[in-house]
Amino acid sequence: MKENQNEYGNDILTLTDDDGNTLELEHLDTLEYQGDTYMAFIPAEMSVEDEYELMILRVEPEEGTGEEILATIEDEDLLQAVFQIFSERLENYFEEQEQEELSREGY
Numbered sequence: 001m002k003e004n005q006n007e008y009g010n011d012i013l014t015l016t017d018d019d020g021n022t023l024e025l026e027h028l029d030t031l032e033y034q035g036d037t038y039m040a041f042i043p044a045e046m047s048v049e050d051e052y053e054l055m056i057l058r059v060e061p062e063e064g065t066g067e068e069i070l071a072t073i074e075d076e077d078l079l080q081a082v083f084q085i086f087s088e089r090l091e092n093y094f095e096e097q098e099q100e101e102l103s104r105e106g107y
Contacts, residue, residue, distance in 0.1 A: 011026065011027035012024055012025070012026055012027075012044050013025050013026075013027055013041070015070065023043070024043070024044035024045070025041035025042065025043060025044055025055065026041060026042050026043070026044045026046075027039060027040075027041055028040045028041060028042060028054075028086075028090060029086055029089055029090060029093075031082070031085060031086065031089070033081070033082055033085065036058055036059070036060070037058070037059040038056055038057070038058050038059070038073075038082050038086075039056070039057050039058075039059060039070065040054055040055070040056050040086045040090070041054070041055045041056075041057065042054060042055065043055075054083065054086060054087070054090075056073060056079065056082055056083060056086060057070040057071060057072060057073070058070070058071050058072075058073055059071075
């Protein structure tokens with residue numbers, strides 16, 4: 001997994017799947033839930049202002065090497081629970097950012 005930051009400080013990850021396909025994703029948030037670590041992403045070419053589908057991946061050790069990899073979540077109930085937490089956290093974050101911007105502008 002290759003990680004870099006663009007000039008604005010956002011974390012951009014280039015992921016390569018088992019078939020060799022690459023995908024650039026922007027990392028939005030990370031959380032711990034029931035002992036596991038989950039990360040939320042959107043496609044790097046999109047903006048959080050655009051309509052997008054949130055991609056959630058679990059951090060887990062790779063068999064054999066123990067190196068951390070990102071894996072899809074197969075359990076739909078678990079995915080839904082983690083999605084709900086990320087959605088609430090991101091909504092609160094962007095509402096706070098909007099309020100800060102308005103207060104700086106004098107509204």
